[in-house]
Amino acid sequence: GDSVTQMEGPVTLSEEAFLTINCTYTATGYPSLFWYVQYPGEGLQLLLKATKADDKGSNKGFEATYRKETTSFHLEKGSVQVSDSAVYFCALSDGGGADGLTFGKGTHLIIQP
């Protein structure tokens, strides 16, 4: 079945550091890929998405490129802020009947001033 693997956390960085959170997936067919973010005390929010190979999703300075050859969708940001501290989830949707999401376990990001 479908699965998503993302790097374990917590990841602790200093403000203005470069961020990479790795995500790889296993799926049949051609899934859509997503990054969701969960800020403390809030619900999951879509951060960005990509629906086909080589697409780049971007939002709020975050980027991720759909790499079919390496089955990856790594999240990057050039300069993180304290306000980026949150839990980040990589997810896929295989477009099947339910079109539900398969999530990774989440990566807790902590940005220190």
Place this chain on the structure above:
Amino acid sequence: DTGVSQDPRHKITKRGQNVTFRCDPISEHNRLYWYRQTLGQGPEFLTYFQNEAQLEKSRLLSDRFSAERPKGSFSTLEIQRTEQGDSAMYLCASSNRQGNTEAFFGQGTRLTVV
């Protein structure tokens, strides 16, 4: 507020009791999903409705769990004879069409079974 709304936000119950959660999706969304999230894990898909029809159920959804969406609007998730292992965050999400469309999540109902 036009987001996905879940009620209650927190529920503490004794083992063996029944509990029911409610989800109000975004009004024009015809798809509604339930997920369960335990500590340190990502959300896991439980079940899905398109309008009032429940079209798919995960094997995670034991026969103690039942979900309804009677008029294709709000949905309820009932857990009968709760067990400690049912303690989790129950998330509801909605979207408006198949494939590649953003699912909007509610803030969840945190269930604690004591």
